[in-house]
Amino acid sequence: MEKISQEEFQKLLTSGKVLEQDSFGIKVVETNDDRIIKTFRLKRLFSSAFFYPYALRFKHNSEKLLKKGFKTISVERISYCREEKRYVVIYPKLAGxxxxxxxxxxxxxxxxxxxxxxxxxxxxxxxxxxxxxxxxxxxxxxxxxxxxxxxxxxxxxxxxxxxxxxxxxxxxxxxxxxxxxxxxxxxxxxxxxxxxxxxxxxxxxxxxxxxxxxxx
Ligand SMILES: Nc1ncnc2c1ncn2[C@@H]1O[C@H](COP(=O)(O)OP(=O)(O)OP(=O)(O)O)[C@@H](O)[C@H]1O
Ligand SMILES: [Mg+2]
The missing domain is CATH 1.10.510.10 (Transferase(Phosphotransferase) domain 1)
Known part of the structure; x- marks a missing residue:
């Protein structure tokens, strides 16, 4: 999986409008070029999310759904920022x-x-x-x-x-x-x-x- 620096992470998260955030930070951003950036926090070490990160599950699940003929997003890019302990998933926004x-x-x-x-x-x-x-x-x-x-x-x-x-x-x-x-x-x-x-x-x-x- 692609690794990104803290600087690049910050740049991505400030590249559009924040759609969702919680006390831990920004969760979903809509970029100016109609993409969605979603972040996934690694909550605990050695949990199931550590071995199979939610960002990867997200990508695999969307592929399974598309293959079965359901309409859903299609992941373009998936990265990890070690300093932030966060995964980033980027996909084109679905209209609607x-x-x-x-x-x-x-x-x-x-x-x-x-x-x-x-x-x-x-x-x-x-x-x-x-x-x-x-x-x-x-x-x-x-x-x-x-x-x-x-x-x-x-x-x-x-x-x-x-x-x-x-x-x-x-x-x-x-x-x-x-x-x-x-x-x-x-x-x-x-x-x-x-x-x-x-x-x-x-x-x-x-x-x-x-x-x-x-x-x-
Ligand atoms: N592909 C998309 N196209 C259009 N809007 C989107 C898309 N993905 C997300 N959104 C918008 O962003 C909001 C939040 O996205 P999403 O449901 O993926 O995350 P979340 O609800 O914050 O995550 P969680 O349920 O894990 O807390 C949605 O309610 C929707 O309005
Ligand atoms: Mg949601």
Whole structure:
């Protein structure tokens, strides 16, 4: 992996607008030439992130998703700055905005978007993808009105479709954010799961269990 100096690291992080930061520093920058720079902090030595850094997982996961036909970012450059103990990943920005932002801006299309999200989840699950960072801030509405995924470092790909327990876990990932829960609840969990089940080709026994889990 490419090593960069502290000076180069600082130069990269000041090359655009800060989109996300926390108490440890800048996390996401949008550059003036439409790229996204994302940094990953090495939190602990000898953790799983030490042996398999999140920046690399991010790159590998996006490649796996693209290969399976999902829309997501494509990593251009990945580097490590030893002095900062941070990895840097650079990728072209996908045009569009997050579902969370679109819902705030134009609530009228929520039904179509949530149906599409249910279909996207069904396709991910059929392909064995457990996308743990699933929430409305990590799904982009692209200019062609289809949905794309960002923030892909926390994900696992299995060789067969997800089990019922894994599917339930993934619905719970989505429902843990109160603002996302509210939107889906207003749309109707029943409608959301019905759209999902139609696309997921689950047998009726599994469908029943899934509905029961969400008390429908
Ligand atoms: N490829 C992209 N195209 C457009 N916008 C993006 C893209 N990648 C990131 N963004 C914007 O940057 C924001 C933050 O990016 P991202 O979700 O990857 O990081 P994060 O949420 O800060 O990370 P984490 O979930 O690990 O804390 C997104 O909500 C989105 O608005
Ligand atoms: Mg995010």
């Amino acid at each position: 905005e997050t579902l969370r932002d679109t819902f705030e801006a134009e609530p009228k299309n929520i039904q179509k978007r949530l149906t599409d999200l249910a279909l996207l989840m069904a396709k991910l699950h059929k392909e064995g993808v457990l996308f743990r960072s699933l929430h409305l801030g990590n799904v982009l509405l692209l200019p062609d009105q289809s949905l794309g995924l960002i923030d892909v470092s926390d994900m696992k790909v299995f060789s067969s479709p997800l089990s019922l327990q894994q599917r339930i876990r993934n619905f719970n990932h989505l429902l843990r954010y109160p603002q996302d829960y509210k939107v889906i609840d207003q749309f109707g969990m029943n409608r959301f799961l019905t759209a999902y089940c139609e696309a997921a080709e689950l047998n009726s026994d599994l469908q029943k269990k899934l509905f029961l889990e969400f008390k429908i």
